[in-house]
Amino acid sequence: MTNALPVTLDDVHDAAARLKGVAHRTPVLRSRTLDALVGAEVFVKCENFQRVGAFKFRGAYNAVSRLSPAQLAKGIAAYSSGNHAQAVALAARELGSSAVIVMPEDTPRLKREATAGYGAEIVTYDRYTGDRVAIGQALAAERGLALIPPYEHPHVIAGQGTAALELIEETGELDALVVPVGGGGLIAGSATAAKGLLPEITVVGVEPEAGDDTKRSLEAGERVAVPVPRTIADGLASEIPGELTFSINNRLVDDVVVVSDDEIRAAMRLAFERMKIVVEPSGAVPLAALLAGRLPEVPRRIGVVISGGNIDVGRFAELVAA
Template identity: 85%
Template sequence: MPDQLPVTLQDVRDAAARIAGVAHRTPVLRSRTLDRLVGAEVRVKCENYQRVGAFKFRGAYNAVSRLPADQLASGVAAYSSGNHAQAVALAARELGTTAVIVMPEDAPRAKREATAGYGAEIVTYDRYAEDRVAIGQALAAERGLALVPPYEHPHIIAGQGTAALELIEDVGELDALVVPVGGGGLIAGSAVAATGLLPGIRVVGVEPEAGDDTKRSLEAGRRIAVPVPRTIADGQAAEIPGELTFSVNRRLLDGIVLVSDDQIREAMRFAFERMRTVVEPSGASALAALLAHRIDPLPRRIGVVVSGGNIDVRRFAELLDG
């Protein structure tokens, strides 16, 4: 393994400068009830208030805005279950180009409609029988588009890391940072920012029980694939960690904890009832880990990333009634 990480703190700072004034600087919330239930001081970074309703806009804009002019003019392509799809679609629109997005047939309706609403063309596939990466690569090659991956790119990782950069700039010292894990881009960028600014901080990832590919991979010391996860946390339904993201995460993470779908539902309910904020299942997993007392030993000051809030009212009610 090379000594130099593929993304540095300076890369995250450069990304922050590039997205400033385009992406939102999202709020950090505090709940006394949450502190009491967890037994620690918790600072909640609310990426559900980001443009497109999720952290993904940070990395997508950072990556798309750095494309050479001729590639940008030709258009971009991406594959995503929803949030990256919307992020690339909006970044393309902001930068005056077009986007084609490969999305699973069962992607949440709200995410499909929002992606189309930003002007993107949508191509669907069966996530349980087809390979989205192969489809996206073939489509990009056929149409001459620049492929913007959801996490396997230094500019994506650096952009996602700006969420943790902002959090630490706003709240100062933290003993631990707890972050949802799907493909690993958010936690990789967050870990680069957090460990660069606060040496000694613990960085803990959270996965759904059905999709524990990163946990297994860290324990094995190599990337491990799992069957396509069936979980309400659709944004975390990854089969295998990214090669680039894993190269960062295996060096910087202190561990991965798992949460059940029921625990995710309870975190969504808590965020809505006690913090008056709507969080999608993938976005709620890190909060679920705190409420379920999965972080051991328990630090005194914890930062937690709520990564997104893209869910329609019907699906939200259905999950909380389930």
């Protein structure tokens, strides 16, 4: 049994049942312009329309909803640059609990205000000098809180996989699935769902070129750390893949490619101008990879997960005008 994966397709189906009627079943959009530019049929799963504006609600709610009444009464801790923070805060509120969130000082204002708006207490730190995991663990231990990490948790991973599950249920056969990669939870869940349903599908992750820790790790066959990434894709600024997520991605992910900040901006512009959707930089990386021709081969039918749309109007205008 040592070869068994820590998260299975059954776990993703179980998460989907738990999320039914709670999480949004987000739309899958098409664009003839996008198809023509890529040279394939592209199916865009729009998690920017998910609750809290990102896929993170899926994993957070799946994990928080499994806590005991006694633990919910004590409360929940999490650490996040923004979207997981909002997701845990909302899940806690929905389930009658409370949340304390460790967030970087430079978290975008929109994400910070939204997290507070869901009722969470916010504790800040410097992402370039502080260790958010250590801070979160110490806080949880001190206050007796349940710690729900952003990706190193099987229930979180299974919940994130429901986005790919829905995409494949709606589109049928896909030749490839392209997914953003930060800590690796979304692609781990997505790959679990996709390979479980379509064993021949190619799963490709996309990272900002300044934060290519998963790409380097998959090439090395072990977890490799990089300096704290400085990129407009703040949600993907990971220094090293998670142990749990890497154990899955090392077996199920076929390739990881990288994109530049300028390519991310171009993808955000195209999504806005041609598809009429607002996508945050982290969510735009799969589109950027397709538009920049990063896939070694262009499959006929490609599924893309847009992971989120949490960006304030000033920052969005600044980035797409650059």
